[in-house]
Amino acid sequence: MSEGLPDPRVVGHQYRKTARIWAVEMTREFTVNTLEGVMTGQVGDYLCMGVQGEMWPIKRDIFRSTYERVPKVRVNTAEEDRALRAKVQAVVKDYAEKHPGEITLPCEKHHRLPCRECDQEKRKELKAVE
Numbered sequence: 072m073s074e075g076l077p078d079p080r081v082v083g084h085q086y087r088k089t090a091r092i093w094a095v096e097m098t099r100e101f102t103v104n105t106l107e108g109v110m111t112g113q114v115g116d117y118l119c120m121g122v123q124g125e126m127w128p129i130k131r132d133i134f135r136s137t138y139e140r141v142p143k144v145r146v147n148t149a150e151e152d153r154a155l156r157a158k159v160q161a162v163v164k165d166y167a168e169k170h171p172g173e174i175t176l177p178c179e180k181h182h183r184l185p186c187r188e189c190d191q192e193k194r195k196e197l198k199a200v201e
């Protein structure tokens with residue numbers, strides 16, 4: 072059956088899965104509808120779910136040699152993001168005030184750097200003073 076086929080270990084490369092799935096180690100027997108029909112899992116098997124919500128069981132040994140757990144990443148809420156941005160802006164503004172000419176801040180009106188509109192307004196103001 073495999074005669075005449077190349078040996079992937081000799082002529083191929085190593086690959087590993089990069090797709091992430093969800094999985095839970097089951098503490099009871101279970102039955103699950105998979106793309107390939109109804110399958111059952113035993114205590115200790117993993118119930119897996121792919122990106123499209125499809126589910127399937129995997130034997131514990133195979134699961135553990137195939138997948139590694141991805142650390143939980145906590146994502147900031149929008150409120151935390153705003154607070155963090157405000158904090159950074161305050162630090163940068165403070166630095167700019169203490170070190171004039173060293174850094175240029177984005178304009179406060181449009182948050183642009185450089186800002187043609189605000190530069191033009193400043194130029195007009197300077198002319199008005201002259």
Ligand SMILES: [Zn+2]
Binds near residue numbers: 178180182183189190
């Ligand atoms: Zn501006």
